[in-house]
Amino acid sequence: MSKIYDVIVLGAGPAGLAAGLYAGRSRLSVLIIEKGQDGGQIAITDEIENYPGQIVEGESGPSLIARMTAQAEKFGAERVADTITEVSLEGEVKVLKSAKAEYQGRNVIIATGAHARPIGCKGEAEYMGKGVSYCATCDANFFEDFEVYVVGGGDSAVEEAMYLTKFARKVTIIHRRNELRAAKSIQEKAFKNEKIEFMWDSVVEEVGGDDILQWMKVKNVKTGEVTTVEADEEDGMFGVFGFIGTIPNNKPFEGIIDMDERGYIKTDEDMHTNIPGVYAAGDVRVKSLRQVVTAAADGAIAAVQVERSMSDYF
Structure with a gap:
């Protein structure tokens, strides 16, 4: 030009x-x-x-x-x-x-x-768009009446978790610390929301499944214990949303x-x-x-x- x-x-x-x-x-x-x-x-x-x-x-x-x-x-x-x-x-x-x-x-x-920022777990790239997402507004409707997990503890993570409760039957926030970093006003809303649960001191280590996201391994950073989270048999899958910066x-x-x-x-x-x-x-x-x-x-x-x-x- x-x-x-x-x-x-x-x-x-x-x-x-x-x-x-x-x-x-x-x-x-x-x-x-x-x-x-x-x-x-x-x-x-x-x-x-x-x-x-x-x-x-x-x-x-x-x-x-x-x-x-x-x-x-x-x-x-x-x-x-x-x-x-x-x-x-x-x-x-x-x-x-x-x-x-x-x-x-x-x-x-x-x-x-x-x-x-990517979650940083094994299998993340393979399951992007197959259960792993970074946009609640874009993908929430795909998980109506399903369980979803939100990784992060800042403003965006908690706000998006609350938005996801409009679609999912349960939303679990996975955070590597034992308290949220989000603004207090946002935290208060999340703690009052009956659909939101928390997995403290935890990080996602791996996700997997048969072509769609069906399981993930979550590690407690304090105890080292690894828990495998599996999809409900009727659902056949669940969602993981990353909001960690x-x-x-x-x-x-x-x-x-x-x-x-x-x-x-x-x-x-x-x-x-x-x-x-x-x-x-x-x-x-x-x-x-x-x-x-x-x-x-x-x-x-x-x-x-x-x-x-x-x-x-x-």
């Missing part, structure tokens, strides 16, 4: 869409590149109740993102569906390449987000942009990375809280910083 954009935004989650909105309102030429569906992780969240000022009772991730997408497009953000595999970020014009095209921009906002989507930038030991991009409070004209926003960067509201704020800050730099430029 011959056009040189004022800013290219990588990712169309809350951070990327907020960046596109703010950049567009500043009359900057902006291109948003997204390889999958808009929204990132929030697109698979069934219910949102902590986004400030939300106007819809029982707001879902997809409905919130749909409005964000429409806002960004209203203010002129162009869109491309593509996967960036190679970047050249030095100099006045940044170059981003995919297998099918090349994109140029004076500034880049990296808002590529993060993806679910995220891994940043940073591949094209490894060895180019400064990152922490886990691969999250380092920025200052104004979203600047170590490379001039390159910013990072949302879940892909080092931060203490990864929520929709903080991602959107990151995107807005990054876009405003671009606008200010462009004002200096001209």
Whole structure:
């Protein structure tokens, strides 16, 4: 492509869409590149109740993102569906390449987000989509009136476990510690839910079955005892949902942009990375809280910083 954009935004989650909105309102030429569906992780969240000022009772991730997408497009953000595999970020014009095209921009906002961390047990890859899942919203209906297990103890794990109770007859949370890490308000709801049970101090070591998930081995990390959990004979299977954290989507930038030991991009409070004209926003960067509201704020800050730099430029 011959056009040189004022800013290219990588990712169309809350951070990327907020960046596109703010950049567009500043009359900057902006291109948003997204390889999958808009929204990132929030697109698979069934219910949102902590986004400030939300106007819809029982707001879902997809409905919130749909409005964000429409806002960004209203203010002129162009869109491309593509996967960036190679970047050249030095100099006045940044170059981003995919297998099918090349994109140029004076500034880049990296808002590529993060993806679910695997459970880490034997057989996990073989049974993905056959009983192992990382998205309750996507797959809960497949387990209506079945038993399911949720691995994790943070906000996402407990919230998704509560969502799964709408479908499954019983949900068991498996957590490697003896207490949850989720916010107290979320814990309180889970403990009151009669469909939720807990397996404390435990990790999943292996899953298996005859083509579909029918058994798993769970180890108590304190006693070393291994318990085999088997599917009910009438059900013939059960589900395991993993919610144990995220891994940043940073591949094209490894060895180019400064990152922490886990691969999250380092920025200052104004979203600047170590490379001039390159910013990072949302879940892909080092931060203490990864929520929709903080991602959107990151995107807005990054876009405003671009606008200010462009004002200096001209």
